[in-house]
Amino acid sequence: MSSALETLRRDFGGDIIEPGGAEYESVGRAKLVSGSPAYVLRPKTVGDVQAAVGFAVGSELPLSVRGGGHSFPGFGTNDGGVVIDLSQLAGVEIVDDERHVVRIGGGAVWGEVAAALAPHGLAISSGDTRSVGVGGLTLSGGIGWKVRKYGLALDNVVAAEVVTADGGVVAASADENPELFWAIRGGGGNFGIVTAFDFVAHPTTDVFFGKVTFPASQAPEVLRGWADHLRTAPEELTSIANLANPFAGGPEAPVEIHVVFDGDDPELAAQALDPIRRLGTVVDDDVALTAYADVLVEGATPPPGIRVLAHSGFVDTESVPDVLRILAEAGTSQGSPSISIRSVGGAVSRVPSGATAYAHRRAELMVTTFAGGPEPVLATVRPHLAAIWGRLAPHLDGAYANFLTTATEEDVAAVYPADTYRRLAAVKGHYDPTNLFAHNHNVRPE
Numbered sequence: 001m002s003s004a005l006e007t008l009r010r011d012f013g014g015d016i017i018e019p020g021g022a023e024y025e026s027v028g029r030a031k032l033v034s035g036s037p038a039y040v041l042r043p044k045t046v047g048d049v050q051a052a053v054g055f056a057v058g059s060e061l062p063l064s065v066r067g068g069g070h071s072f073p074g075f076g077t078n079d080g081g082v083v084i085d086l087s088q089l090a091g092v093e094i095v096d097d098e099r100h101v102v103r104i105g106g107g108a109v110w111g112e113v114a115a116a117l118a119p120h121g122l123a124i125s126s127g128d129t130r131s132v133g134v135g136g137l138t139l140s141g142g143i144g145w146k147v148r149k150y151g152l153a154l155d156n157v158v159a160a161e162v163v164t165a166d167g168g169v170v171a172a173s174a175d176e177n178p179e180l181f182w183a184i185r186g187g188g189g190n191f192g193i194v195t196a197f198d199f200v201a202h203p204t205t206d207v208f209f210g211k212v213t214f215p216a217s218q219a220p221e222v223l224r225g226w227a228d229h230l231r232t233a234p235e236e237l238t239s240i241a242n243l244a245n246p247f248a249g250g251p252e253a254p255v256e257i258h259v260v261f262d263g264d265d266p267e268l269a270a271q272a273l274d275p276i277r278r279l280g281t282v283v284d285d286d287v288a289l290t291a292y293a294d295v296l297v298e299g300a301t302p303p304p305g306i307r308v309l310a311h312s313g314f315v316d317t318e319s320v321p322d323v324l325r326i327l328a329e330a331g332t333s334q335g336s337p338s339i340s341i342r343s344v345g346g347a348v349s350r351v352p353s354g355a356t357a358y359a360h361r362r363a364e365l366m367v368t369t370f371a372g373g374p375e376p377v378l379a380t381v382r383p384h385l386a387a388i389w390g391r392l393a394p395h396l397d398g399a400y401a402n403f404l405t406t407a408t409e410e411d412v413a414a415v416y417p418a419d420t421y422r423r424l425a426a427v428k429g430h431y432d433p434t435n436l437f438a439h440n441h442n443v444r445p446e
């Protein structure tokens with residue numbers, strides 16, 4: 001251990017933060033989960049990342065890699081181990097003006113990316129929150145406000161630079177190490193540390209953004225009409241339906257249909273949005289033309305002791321009516337968690353299912369529930385969660401890794417269908433045979 005530390009101090013040009021250090025309190029914890037790592041290493045260069053990986057191997061301490069630090073299970077921290085915090089690797093650079101290729105550091109967050117690209121009239125299909133990391137969101141999917149038109153965040157990645165478990169630097173793209181390129185698009189942080197992603201960005205204008213709300217009592221017909229409309233609506237329209245918003249009355253909260261129409265033509269936007277406005281009695285409608293970078297919201301950091309439980313599953317077309325019926329009932333009943341239903345489909349479903357390690361290409365919707373609070377509150381919510389997910393189980397398929405609080409074998413099996421898992425395990429065996437990168441929805445090396 002002491003020789004590993006000596007080598008680290010010699011080769012590493014970034015920050016080494018230990019318990020008692022000035023910044024330890026803020027960098028020790030991830031956004032949603034507390035931790036007490038022995039070392040937080042903040043690399044400034046790819047060489048630093050290599051040195052940090054060498055230290056993790058040499059010290060034999062458990063390793064966490066942190067991008068934006070938002071993972072629900074708290075993968076970005078640990079107790080007594082090493083955290084490699086990539087926040088200093090956050091550059092955003094347009095490297096090909098014609099093709100709109102943008103190189104983004106593995107520790108950047110989406111708010112920085114949106115702000116940096118806005119002056120160029122560009123944007124990348126990502127998520128809905130500024131402080132969420134490019135690394136974690138992209139490596140497992142990336143379902144955001146341009147998902148129906150441009151696909152998942154990972155569908156827009158054309159190359160990556162990866163520091164692997166042996167400390168080497170490897171390029172991954174369709175032409176170089178294509179199996180690794182396949183695996184990092186859906187297989188999470190299992191294969192190494194991505195120090196840079198090359199994304200193809202898309203021209204963007206201001207977009208129509210906001211929400212239209214309806215009384216909770218109209219949930220069944222609003223949800224049904226919403227899903228029907230999205231099947232034929234232009235792909236410029238991406239939408240999320242929320243029920244039981246805890247900040248707006250829980251089970252009595254209005255049904256919220258959040259929308260982005262990706263364009264600034266008011267007539268085209270109205271054609272896409274008016275059928276939603278006719279779904280029921282509109283309580284509120286705040287849809288307005290908004291700069292795309294302002295669509296992303298700030299993420300809250302819960303105080304210590306507050307945990308968030310997230311569950312997710314995918315819905316194919318045949319199961320949509322049953323799932324929406326169950327959710328409309330559950331979301332308007334006492335004790336309901338907050339429910340969020342995201343439209344996917346569109347560009348996501350045009351990518352062949354074996355083309356990336358993200359496998360849920362057939363889904364029309366993704367369902368997520370969130371519940372938060374101190375442990376005694378969560379104890380009262382768990383039976384409701386078990387009841388809801390028990391009813392949904394026969395109608396759902398798979399799970400979205402980025403919206404799961406747990407990482408059990410059952411979760412991993414839901415995230416990766418058997419064929420996908422086998423292929424990932426072979427790639428893992430090649431690039432990380434000792435499972436150094438294990439603090440994630442873990443794929444065991446074959």
Ligand SMILES: Cc1cc2nc3c(=O)[nH]c(=O)nc-3n(C[C@H](O)[C@H](O)[C@H](O)COP(=O)(O)OP(=O)(O)OC[C@H]3O[C@@H](n4cnc5c(N)ncnc54)[C@H](O)[C@@H]3O)c2cc1C
Pocket residue numbers: 030064065066067068069070071072074075076086106107126127128129131132133134135136137138139141142143144188189190192193194195299300402403439440441
């Ligand atoms: C408030 C909030 C809003 C969200 N909104 C969305 C949304 O709109 N759409 C969506 O799809 N998801 C969303 N998510 C889920 C989000 O995608 C996941 O929580 C994701 O794991 C966050 O990535 P991160 O880099 O911030 O997290 P981290 O905890 O830092 O990382 C998560 C995992 O990715 C690995 N990792 C991160 N960066 C790298 C890298 N550069 N190289 C290798 N491994 C890396 C980590 O080791 C870890 O295993 C949201 C989450 C929160 C808390």
